[in-house]
Amino acid sequence: MSDKNIYENSVTLIGSLPPIKGISPYCYELMTSLSRSIHVEFIGFEKMYPDFLYPGGKSKEDGIIPDFSKIPNVSVRNILTYYNPLSWIWAGLTIKSKVVHAQWWSHVLAPIYFVILSLCKIRGKKIIITVHNVTPHEKNNFNQYLNKTILFFGDQFIVHSLRNIEELHDIFGINKEKIIKIPHGISKIKSSKIEKKVLREKLGLPISKKIILCFGGIRDYKGIDVVLEALSIISKKKDDVLLIIAGQPWVDWSKYEEIIQKNNLDDYVKLFLKFIPSNEMSYFYYASDLAVLPYRNFTSQSGAGSEALSYKIPLIVSDVGGLPELVKDKNCIIQPNNPDDLADKILTILNDENLHIKLSRESGELADEYSWNTVAKKTVNLYEMLMKMQHIKNKNSKEISVTLEN
Known part of the structure; x- marks a missing residue:
């Protein structure tokens, strides 16, 4: 031709x-x-x-x-x-x-x-x-x-x-x-061929804890401070939780470190403050139980959120931009800049196995719709x-x- x-x-x-x-x-x-x-x-x-x-x-x-x-x-x-x-x-x-x-x-x-x-x-x-x-x-x-x-x-x-x-x-x-x-x-739904236990060992993560994932480049609008403040609330009610923050900082990390130290969260946070290559991204999603996008302002859609759906991970998102379209259950949507609301939603999901299964299934359904x-x-x-x-x-x-x- x-x-x-x-x-x-x-x-x-x-x-x-x-x-x-x-x-x-x-x-x-x-x-x-x-x-x-x-x-x-x-x-x-x-x-x-x-x-x-x-x-x-x-x-x-x-x-x-x-x-x-x-x-x-x-x-x-x-x-x-x-x-x-x-x-x-x-x-x-x-x-x-x-x-x-x-x-x-x-x-x-x-x-x-x-x-x-x-x-x-x-x-x-x-x-x-x-x-x-x-x-x-x-x-x-x-x-x-x-x-x-x-x-x-x-x-x-x-x-x-x-x-x-x-x-x-x-x-x-x-x-x-x-x-x-x-x-x-959204990429084709991933089939988990690696056991969560193996991946957690690979990343140096505890086997028994419920893991919350905050993935992607760290910028002011993404509300890392919000999820850390929420974690300080969660840690007083549930001690078997761990927050992963994985991504390259675009801003000074010291302000977030102050929140961690002020609230004694060292045992509740695992940091991977670097660019995560695409061939290692799956480790973090497979190892996690829940992903959060606590953005304070946003006018688009999230690649990290879309990726989470392909791993059938439950999502909690802020009511900004296109993020609400990443969840079917509107109880998974929080108001921006609201650590109390975020903490409440996280605890509800992690404490209810049937709800967790339902939200995982719905993430997979959305992944199919957005193929x-x-x-x-x-x-x-x-x-x-x-x-x-x-x-x-x-x-x-x-x-x-x-x-x-x-």
């Missing part, structure tokens, strides 16, 4: 792929899932930003790099570098598909996206933007301005929750008819709708032109 025919039925994704940290696992799953229906051209990063800007000083994950050439129906060009504007221009000028699907998640990338999407617009491409964060995690007026600048280029928008539709409309004035909710994809195959199908339908609309528009323009000439 000629290149022309291939790119008639294709999409160009813009984002990042492993080994780059951050959103790369999402982009990889989306790319491979879409490739089962259409050809995917992926424009990615060789170097996204300087390592010193990233906590831990490394923007790339150690480990095995996927061989993208072995994925059928996919062509990957990791050509973008933050320090070379020519790579941005080259990407914008050489994108082959008629539909460009940009993943937008970091205001730092705004200059790169501005150049690429400007050139795509000039070349008549249709642009879809998946907005992973309607407002930046670190809010300020300049970041909001950068967001607005990039969103200007979108013909259609994808968000991960119903609340995001309202927020995108209210904050940026985007017509709701241009916004569609497609959930954050990557479902995400890919909805996304391809959007591509087809956009191209159909463009075809009708072009046809009408030609008919009007012919009429005027006659």
Whole structure:
């Protein structure tokens, strides 16, 4: 098949792929899932930003790099570098598909996206933007301005929750008819082939305790202080609990350490304050009984929460952003900044085995609903709708032109 025919039925994704940290696992799953229906051209990063800007000083994950050439129906060009504007221009000028699907998640990338999407617009491409964060995690007026600048280029928008539709409309004035909710994809449900006992021994965790997991990069908005304050309440009522905090700190850890020391929680907390490679992530989920997302503010969906569902782990989430959509039982939703509410919910679940079994089952059911195959199908339908609309528009323009000439 000629290149022309291939790119008639294709999409160009813009984002990042492993080994780059951050959103790369999402982009990889989306790319491979879409490739089962259409050809995917992926424009990615060789170097996204300087390592010193990233906590831990490394923007790339150690480990095995996927061989993208072995994925059928996919062509990957990791050509973008933050320090070379020519790579941005080259990407914008050489994108082959008629539909460009940009993943937008970091205001730092705004200059790169501005150049690429400007050139795509000039070349008549249709642009879809998946907005992973309607407002930046670190809010300020300049970041909001950068967001607005990039969103200007979108013909259609994808968000991960119903609340995001309202927020995108209210904050940026985007017509709701241009916004569609497609959930954050969830990897295939994991079957536990490793005994919890073995994994706990591997991580140096006690066998007999109930383990609560707080997983992911540590940032102010994630409410680590809230879960620690909740733990101080729980520890006075139940002594067989342990909280795991696993992730790379993006903020000064000392303020959280003060809470631990003030409440004598050393025996109730196990810290893994480092970046957790994707091939070790399963250890923590398999070893845990319950996962918590006590975010104080948030406008998107959580990759850590979605991952928990694939392991059929009960979740407790804050009533912010799209987090409530990760649970079926609304009793698992807490108010932000409320340690008492969180402590009460945790104790209720850990003390009721039947409830724990029910919530585990419901996590698995949601994982099925949010599978990557479902995400890919909805996304391809959007591509087809956009191209159909463009075809009708072009046809009408030609008919009007012919009429005027006659």
